[in-house]
Amino acid sequence: MATRLVRPARDLAHRIGKIARRAGRTEARAAALEQAALPLSARLHVPVLAEAPEVSIWRDMAGAYAAQAARGDWAALLGALVAADQSRSAAPGGRRLATLAAEGARAALTQAIAARDMAGAEAELARLEQMAAAQGDGYGAALIVAQAHLELGLARRSVAAEGGPGHVPWQGYLSHVAMAEAVLDPFDPIAENSPLLAATRYQLLRGLEDGERLCRDWYEDWSDLDPTCPEPHAAHGPHLLPMWYGSLEGFDAEARAAARRTEDVAGGAAYAVLNMAAAEVLGELPPGADHGLYLSGLLDYFHATGCQYRANIAAGAMAALGRTLTEEAPGSLRQRMVMEVLADHLTDNLREFHLPAWKGGTDLIHWALGEIFSQALARGDLIHLGSEGIEARPVET
Known part of the structure; x- marks a missing residue:
């Protein structure tokens, strides 16, 4: 009797279990x-972040250098800049510490320009020039003054361009380029072992009559001084396009040559960065880009x-x-x-x-x-x- 009662109960429990599992599957499918x-x-x-954490770190680091500049602690700031430049020290994300130090040194001028306070920017430039005169013969102060001239020159060109017909947007810019060139002239980036000096000199190109002749040599100097840094390639890419000193037909050959020069320490990153910089201008990769080299270069850029x-x-x-x-x-x-x-x-x-x-x-x-x-x-x-x-x-x- 007990056996006859147990079996139906067991069958009922099995059927209930199947129903529950089926209901569970139905519920999962519905979900x-x-x-x-x-x-x-x-x-x-x-x-999903609106800003990369590395960018926030860069801003904080530049802010610390800006605080030194505001206090007039130029000896410490310039010492840190030159030491970071000589050692190629980098912040998270690969940004060079020397670049951040220079940005901090010019922060007051940058803020004045952002506020469209050109008189204030001129006053900050004069303050930097006085600082450089007091600091002696080192290249650190000189490149800060040169960068300040270039930054203010670009700002004046932008303001003049907004003025419409009758304004000469390049005139003020070219005068600042000439002054920056004069400040940098006593210093040779190779002799000083200074990537930041080479980078600052490279920024003169668009304001020089012989910019096309100097473009590739100055790029190679900068890249040779800091071959793992992507910034030379990012700056150089647009100059290899027709609107400046290159051509679409010759772009790929120059990008490949750049990658060969740095492949022992950076793989194919130079090829990828040059193409990315060109794509920023063109809206797409230059025609003839090798997609395989581009992809492997992007991975080399990341893995660095x-x-x-x-x-x-x-x-x-x-x-x-x-x-x-x-x-x-x-x-x-x-x-x-x-x-x-x-x-x-x-x-x-x-x-x-x-x-x-x-x-x-x-x-x-x-x-x-x-x-x-x-x-x-x-x-x-x-x-x-x-x-x-x-x-x-x-x-x-």
Whole structure:
């Protein structure tokens, strides 16, 4: 009798369990369908930052140097600038400390220009010139004064250009370039072992009659003095375009030559940075760019620091190229290659999104995630930060 009663009870419990499991699956499917209908912004659980933390650090560091300048503690500031310049010291993200020190030294002038207070900017320039005269013969003070002339010259050109017909936007700029050139003339960047001196001299080019003749030599001096720094390539890229000292037909050969000069310490980063800088001007990569070299160069650029600032710049550049190729050549070998490299980079290296690095903002981020995780997102999965990188996860019920 007991045996006959136990079996129906066991069968009933089994049926109830199946019903519960079926209900659970139905509930999970419903939850997944509900998630799949949500916009990606509601399913993205990875930090999206309006500013890279590295940029905030740079601002704070430059602010500390600005405080020294405001106190008149020039000996300490200039000593720190020259020491950082000679050692090629870098802040998080790879920005050179000497550059930040120079920005801090000119901070009051920069603030006056931002407030469109040209009289105040002129007063700050005069104060820097007095400082340089009191500091003796070192190159640190000289390059700060030269940079101040160039910054004020560019500001005057911009203000004059806004004045419309009858104004001569280049006149004030050229006079400041001439004064900056005179300040720098006693110093040779190679003899001084100074990348920042080379960088400041390079900024003279657009205001010099023989800028085209000097452009490549001065770029090579700067790059040779600091071959792991991307800034020479970022500055030089636009000058290799037709509106300055180059041509579209010759751009790729020059970018490859730059990469060969620095490949022993920087891999192909120079190729990638030159092309990124050109794309900023053209709106797209120069024609003839080698996408394979570009992608490997972007990864070399990232791995030099391994930071999220560069991870995002590389990812944003890859996504921009991937989107262009998806529109122009969907399914092509080039398009698949770019998307595969982007997918690996996102899932292996990214920990957060920095909006300024993605030229299309959240739209480009969402497009990239939609392409890479299309199947998972169609199932209703969410995008999370995993132990290795960005990943898709089913909805937890």
